[in-house]
Amino acid sequence: MRIGELSRKTGVPVPTIKYYVREGLLPPGELTSPNQAIYREGHERRLQLIRALLDVGGMKVAEVANVLRALDGPALPLHEVLGAAVDRLGATGREHGGTESAAAHAVVADLVSRRGWRTPESNPAAADLSKALAAMARVGHGAFVEVLSDYADAAELVARADLAYVNRRAGVDDMLESVVIGTVLGEAVFNALRRLAQVNVSAELDDTEDPPKRAPR
Structure with a gap:
């Protein structure tokens, strides 16, 4: 054409x-x-x-170019190429120093160790998670780490669904493209589902809990 x-x-x-x-x-x-x-x-x-x-993925042109270079790169073992593609999808930005960052790194390292995840400390996703947790601590939500294991449980379920979808594809090129789609667009899908679920759970809680009492005027 x-x-x-x-x-x-x-x-x-x-x-x-x-x-x-x-x-x-x-x-x-x-x-x-x-x-x-x-x-x-x-x-x-x-x-x-x-x-x-x-x-949909909200990526910049330069970020898309990096991802596509991973897809079009030299022949490598499939696991390595998949990792290279996903690594290029992580967040960017300067990491702040301070006690919050050090504590967040320790929390992430402990989480990975306790769950037995075969993930190197140098993985960009670990750095992204540490940045997010440190930022939450700086704005007064450091207690979020108390529900981190629940999030990790959900993340494992989603990761297994991602890879199950990828493994349906026949060719390596299709597999690589599926990983990118599943990570970027799948994240948009999951975030939308999460918002829908939050509305539903909130409504369920309203049905089972007494309404909050207003202070007398």
Whole structure:
């Protein structure tokens, strides 16, 4: 298909498609003349993936480029490539020092050890978790660590569901793409489900608890 048809099928403007090609996110089309190129089904699928990561996953163009480089990288054992792809999806930002950060690192290390997770301390997700816990402590919610094991239980269930979905895919390329989709877009799905569940649980609690008494005026 020509670039105009690719634009119509995906809803992505032609100048944006050309920008993605220049930035290395989308492979160039097959030249049929100096000014004409043919784009194939793989281009359409990659373009849809790019838009999903940007629009739903909330990633930046540079972050998407890093993820796609992991997908397109040299042949490695599947587990290593999956790890490389997921590592590129973590949060970024400067880590604050101080007692909160040190305490958060200790909590995360203890959690990983107690659960027997085969996760190296250098894993970016461990750093992201430490940052989040330290930030919560700084705003007066350090007690959140008391429910961290419950969150870890839920995370294991979600991780098993993620990998079960990935293992349904036949080819390595499909598996890698599924990990990215499951991590980025799956996070959006899970967060939406979580909000729905919170509304439901809140309503259930309202049904079973006495309404709070107002102080007399």
